[in-house]
Amino acid sequence: MDQPPGNPDQSAAATGGPPTCYRHPGRETGIRCTRCERPICPECMVDASVGFQCPDCVREGSGTGHSPTANQPRTLAGGTIAADPRLVTKVLLAINVALFIAVLATGSRLVGDLDLIGLARDYRTYQVVGVADGQWYRLVTAMFLHEEIWHIGFNMLGLWWLGAPLEAALGRTRFLALYLLSGLAGSALTYLVAAPNQPSLGASGAIFGLLGATAVLMRRMNYDMKPVLVLLALNLLFTFTWSGIAWEAHIGGLVAGVALAIGLVHAPRKHRALVQWGTCALVLAVVLVMVLARTATLS
The missing domain is CATH 1.20.1540.10 (Rhomboid-like)
Structure with a gap:
């Protein structure tokens, strides 16, 4: 069962080990969401135009969340995602x-x-x-x-x-x-x-x-x-x-x-x-x- 989001690096800070998935604290991972930078495991990774996003950011980007920036998806570096990225x-x-x-x-x-x-x-x-x-x-x-x-x-x-x-x-x-x-x-x-x-x-x-x-x-x-x-x-x-x-x-x-x-x-x-x-x-x-x-x- 999914765990509620908390401090994404809390378990890592406590154990001195690598970061763990913010939704599955027992799973170590080296991947982070390209939007919010929270650690995510393979089960939680959602393909994005660049890298991967977490389920929460995907919901916000689709307009189903409550974030004021839900309709303004950003690139890894904070740029606006364009219709033609090339x-x-x-x-x-x-x-x-x-x-x-x-x-x-x-x-x-x-x-x-x-x-x-x-x-x-x-x-x-x-x-x-x-x-x-x-x-x-x-x-x-x-x-x-x-x-x-x-x-x-x-x-x-x-x-x-x-x-x-x-x-x-x-x-x-x-x-x-x-x-x-x-x-x-x-x-x-x-x-x-x-x-x-x-x-x-x-x-x-x-x-x-x-x-x-x-x-x-x-x-x-x-x-x-x-x-x-x-x-x-x-x-x-x-x-x-x-x-x-x-x-x-x-x-x-x-x-x-x-x-x-x-x-x-x-x-x-x-x-x-x-x-x-x-x-x-x-x-x-x-x-x-x-x-x-x-x-x-x-x-």
């Missing part, structure tokens, strides 16, 4: 593909105008160009720019495979912030470390940010970590063994993605917005510091 992923993919088609149509001219470069002379006009010359937009435009079919192919597969579940788990706004800030961090580290006349382009920094965030999310959901860790190890192997890869963008994006995901999925519910957007602001501040520091050395 919309932002699709839009980002479309932007990348559209720019790739534009590059094919215009040749290298568009690449020279939008790629990431610290400071150099334009081979067409022999004018000084680059981020250090005030063209900060290159930090963003380079994130959506590709020249080779294999390059955009790998990155867009990664965006679709990793982006769709992350967007469903985080919500549109938080997912977009994760993608853009991870990409910016990759651009900033490249600008800081690489030679000022070394061009760089591609969505790899943002994709590595999604990969790092996926690892954090899977750990948060108590899923098997082996697949994502193997994928991460293989990508890092390619990063440091293949020629022509800007490792700085990969590492910058990865570190930013992990930091952002920790703030997004582990934020306490009481101060969720403050912690989440504070984490985003902190990552953006680090990006600005790197860019300003490098610009000062090149001025």
Whole structure:
């Protein structure tokens, strides 16, 4: 017979053991409801768009409970559950593909105008160009720019495979912030470390940010970590063994993605917005510091 809900971690606190199901106190479990975070056993788990929910939250979400937020279901990170949980992923993919088609149509001219470069002379006009010359937009435009079919192919597969579940788990706004800030961090580290006349382009920094965030999310959901860790190890192997890869963008994006995901999925519910957007602001501040520091050395 089901037990009435109480303190979800009361038995765990008393025994020092793992949490037990809030409806079946004798059953240990490592799974929690994605909405209320109470421990739930396999019998009580109800499939949701992301993870599992407890029976009480399912009833509230269907409008049969008495919660004032019954008709406002939320994602794991507190975002609004959208009718199309992959919309932002699709839009980002479309932007990348559209720019790739534009590059094919215009040749290298568009690449020279939008790629990431610290400071150099334009081979067409022999004018000084680059981020250090005030063209900060290159930090963003380079994130959506590709020249080779294999390059955009790998990155867009990664965006679709990793982006769709992350967007469903985080919500549109938080997912977009994760993608853009991870990409910016990759651009900033490249600008800081690489030679000022070394061009760089591609969505790899943002994709590595999604990969790092996926690892954090899977750990948060108590899923098997082996697949994502193997994928991460293989990508890092390619990063440091293949020629022509800007490792700085990969590492910058990865570190930013992990930091952002920790703030997004582990934020306490009481101060969720403050912690989440504070984490985003902190990552953006680090990006600005790197860019300003490098610009000062090149001025």
